Amino acid sequence: MKFIINREEILLPLQQIVSVIEKRQTMPILSNVLMVIEGDQLTLTGTDLEIQIIAKINIATADPGSITVPARKFLDICRLLPNGAEIKFELQDDKVKIASSRSRFSLSCLPADNYPEFAESELENHLFINAGKFKKALDKTVFCMANQDVRYYLNGLLLNVSNSKLKLVASDGHRLSIYEDNLDQPTGFESRIILPRKGVLELSRLLDDPEAELKVEFSSNNIRIFIKNLIFSAKLVDSKYPDFGKVFQQEFFNQIHIQKQFLKEALTRVAILANEKFKGVTFDISPGSLKMSTHNPEHDEAEEELVIEYTGEPLTIAFNAQYLLDAVSNLDSELAVLTIASNASSCFIDEPGDCGYKFIVMPMRL
């Protein structure tokens, strides 16, 4: 097995693959990247057994063959070679020789036969979507996913396809984010799947070209997404996503409009003196004015007052400042719209007008 490649052609795919490979491994071969040459194509594969990324690169001079090499070391070598360097890769006995200009490396490797197969069932559903659109959907939701919750289905993202409608939902049980959009082509099916947290985060990193068209295929166990020269696959979370519909079936107070930037800054300042574990901040809302206040166990106190647009009854509600900040920071508009349920049991945050997404934050009882 032998090939010559320009550093610029292999570096990015290699970086994308290495990011799924876990640093500490009990199975040594999982720290390796699988490299296969068939015809004039080099295929790189990395996996943690839950997620797999495959990159295909066209190549001019090559002898076929396959091998696995330590991914991080190989990446570091390529990364630290000068821009535009020509890299020669050759398998000799049980070593891989890498040469470029005056640099020589000899890497120990493991045979490709032992590389674990990524078992995939038949993927009966498929759809097409623009990468920019999908990336936005992820950006608006991922921050609400739970991390290491015992309710493992919360450590993921709900993807709901209903003919030509797409809905993404994430929640850690305290807050929720929901994103809705239309697909260009109707799919003719209805399905709900849960993507695992790590897979979602990796996927979002791969969607760097907003113009790309994605082909998404999935079954109830697996998902595979074609992104230009990459193929991303993941095992799905095998569970039902909880029913969150009840939050919407409530009465609400009038909308509150606030300058997003002012709200963020005031909230950040007030939070300095909130309890460091749960950051509780109280909102006293009355027509035209929002007063935020907090105090901590050391009896330090903070207060801020903001001008808002609100007509209606005065109300008092408290939040974990961090949850509110996360939500507000993910708005695209200058103006934040807060809509509070009339029994003060939840708060919806979105933009003025129709924006396709909504964040819901539960209040706190201080």
Next chain:
Amino acid sequence: MRIRSLPTQLVNQIAAGEVVERPSSVVKELVENCFDAGASQISIEIEQGGARLIKIRDNGCGIIKDDLPLALSRHATSKIASLKDLEQVVSMGFRGEALPSISSVSRLTLISRISDADCAWKVVADGSEQDFDPQPDPHPPGTTIDVRDLFYNTPARRKFLKTEKTEYVHIETLIKRMALSRFDIGFTLSHNQKEMLNLKPAATETEREQRIAGICGTAFIENSIKIDFAASGLQLTGWVGLPTFSRSQQDMQFFYVNGRLVRDKLVSHAVKQAYQDVLFHGRHPVFVLYLTLDPALVDVNAHPAKLEVRFREGRLVHDFLFSALHRSLADLRPGHGIIQQSATESPPQTQVVQNVGWQNDSATQQSTPGFDNKPVYSLRPPLPLHVEETVQAYASLYPKPEPVAQVQPEAKPLGHAIAHLHNIYILSETAAGIILVDAHAAHERVTYERLKQQYQNGAVPSQPLLLPIKIKVSAAEADLAEQEQAFFTSLGFELNRAGPETIVLRSIPALLGNTDMETLIRDVLADMAEHGMSRRIQEKSNEILATVACHGSVRAHRRLTIDEMNALLRDMEQTERIGQCNHGRPTWIELSTGDLDKFFLRGQ
């Protein structure tokens, strides 16, 4: 087969199956009888681990000649006469089962004499409860029971006996435990004609402590505090080990209810909770504790060998034990005469009067006359000399502290800081000697106790859940959850019943944001079902506050000024449980001038 009555001997053998498990169970029953007979001296002779001979003699009240056959008959007892008696029994025995059972599985001889009889009478029994033929005997007032060839006629049982050594160790352990319940009685124990224990009756406090030291080791007495609490008709006395003097096993835990050694789940749960906040992970506390209460409030007839009891007011007893122990651990402060030592784990002494044995090693290093006569320093190994040198070296780096002690009118228990050794330990001079403080560990405890107080004093902030958590439980647990609504609400939970076997958690305490709620609630309900209360939620909150405290405390290696150190020492004096950091490590140790004098052989 037709139904028929079993022969008496067989009935007794069946009963023996419950009461007489191994030689030590025989010893237990017989020694209990001596207690009940008002003996002040008991001698126990064992041969071949008890399999060949168990001979127990007392100087108690004895048995009248005519009662001898009754003593050896089933369901005959002098200790109770009615159900009313049973419900408030104060004697160790009351079942009238031991002697007939034992006699049915061994060759038993009973010799007894009441004090004003002319002579003693001797009978031999085999469990058939007939053909008693009392013979005169010169035995002094009191009773001797001689049990030979245990299980000779029940070979299946005999096969289950362990080695002679193991069986003997069981007996010795038992005698030690029983000896701790009756300081007024003298005990001798011999094995194969060799004296193994000789415990004199202990009338004074010092003698009692000597007996404890003999059984639990000297280190136990040095590292424990004496407690005496009484409330709502309950009294708890005894000795509890300092949290730093813990063990990897639960082998030094003695709990007596009205003089009866018991193993009780309720008791161990209360003790564990009391130590929860101060014990190093995975360690077990040591204690010798006596609970005294109205005999009517405890059912001792819960177990054939009387090893378990049932409290009629379980919750009351649990709360009392917990708060008594919790208070005494919280109150461990400097100036109470409690000298802290590092966690030495010396095995309990098996021989009662025994030399500690380390003097010999030191004697080879040093040959100062008179050195080997007296133990210099109890059980602790001698301090390596370089510590003292370091202390001096550091001390010389600082201007001699102005005569602080004289300027300050009031002597502070933790004294006045002199130096921050290695940027870790505070060296402080006290009226009684010197103290070394681990600054990080001490500050951590100070911060932790403060956080706990702040948290407990404020209203508990609660976080409603967007996705309520449904928990499947048993109907009984769901009932319990409903009954205890007020308890859950006070801690920041909102918990409703959603079906016969389902509860729904709608709000949780904001502090516990990322905890596994389902498991926590299940565990709390299990605790409540079993012990009537649960402190798990508080413990969980405390865990989180402890990590906050750990991050918020001065790190080792940051040099503190004298003022900062003195401020910390003053804070420590005000703080509960200051003897240990949040992880159960000791925070300070004291060397008294006496220790120092001995160390330098002054005045010897």
